[in-house]
Structures are given as C-alpha cells and as structure tokens.
Amino acid sequence: MTLLGTAYVEGEASARCELVVEQQMESYTTNQPKLNPHWVFHDGRGHEHAPEGDDLPTLFAWSEEMPCNGLCGGTCGGEGYFETTWWCRLCGEQVKPGTIAGPHTFVVPGMRSWSATVYGRVPSQGEFEVQIETERGWFAGKACARDLTVGGGSIVTTIAGSGPLEEIE
Numbered sequence: 001m002t003l004l005g006t007a008y009v010e011g012e013a014s015a016r017c018e019l020v021v022e023q024q025m026e027s028y029t030t031n032q033p034k035l036n037p038h039w040v041f042h043d044g045r046g047h048e049h050a051p052e053g054d055d056l057p058t059l060f061a062w063s064e065e066m067p068c069n070g071l072c073g074g075t076c077g078g079e080g081y082f083e084t085t086w087w088c089r090l091c092g093e094q095v096k097p098g099t100i101a102g103p104h105t106f107v108v109p110g111m112r113s114w115s116a117t118v119y120g121r122v123p124s125q126g127e128f129e130v131q132i133e134t135e136r137g138w139f140a141g142k143a144c145a146r147d148l149t150v151g152g153g154s155i156v157t158t159i160a161g162s163g164p165l166e167e168i169e
C-alpha cells in the first residue's frame, strides 16, 4: 500500500512524502491434527455430517476437563487438559470428525513494516519521530534515515520505520 502525504519530522519543515506500508506474512507449524475438509459421515440415523470451513455445524462440541495424563510432558502444571467430543445435534449420537494428522503449516499476517520517501530534510543520525498526514488519515511512528539524495537543489530522503506505524486521530 502506497499513500501520498505530508511528513512532519521533529524540528524540520514539513515535506511531501510517499508512505509505503507492507504486511508481512509469517508461518507457523503445529503437530496437532486438523479437520479434514473432505470428511463426510452418515450416522446411524442417516444424518449427514461434514465440515463447513472450520466449523462442524451439524455437531455439538462438548469439552470436558480431564486430569493430567502425562502426555503434556509436565507443562500443564497439574491443570490437566480439555477433551472435546462431538455429538449429532439431531439424534445425539457421538461422532468422531475426520482429521488429517500433523504437522501442518499455517500462514498468518505478521508484522507490518513501513518506509517512506520524504522530499525534504530529516535528521541524518539516529531515530526520530515522524507524523504523516495522508488521505487515509494520520500516522505516527519512529524512523531512521536510510538514504539521502541531493540533486538540483532538492533533498530526497528514504526513511525506514524502526517501530510500529500507528494510526492517530
């Protein structure tokens, strides 16, 4: 996402700028089984059970607190764990949803990184506070100068966000 705006840097005149915000993606892996999206099952009364996305709309989930069985490797601190069972909403028959064994890797939105091209002067050393006014609102964050170009009497500075970019009123 690129936004045009005006940068206000502490102690410097305001300057035109282009703000670039990038959403980074992170992946994580779990050994837990996941719901098999292709699982279809008919119980004894002929009721059909199948996932809808991540949900099992035809089943009722019941979670029961169980005492520690040692499988946690001592991490639960004696708290035990919850065991979930599923039951047909219509006839009450217990149904075991189909799963696919792990490990599974998921990709989720992670940090947002940001940088800006400022058509003006910014402090060349260290971190500074910058506020940026754009058509999508005001943003604020801490940044450092990364690159400075001087030519034809104008100064263009690339700054890199060194912390989160926050939306302000």
Ligand SMILES: [Zn+2]
Pocket (backbone or CB within 6 Å): 068, 069, 070, 071, 072, 073, 074, 075, 076, 077, 078, 079, 080
């Ligand atoms: Zn335990």
Ligand SMILES: [Zn+2]
Pocket (backbone or CB within 6 Å): 043, 044, 045, 046, 047, 088, 089, 090, 091, 092, 093
């Ligand atoms: Zn049923």
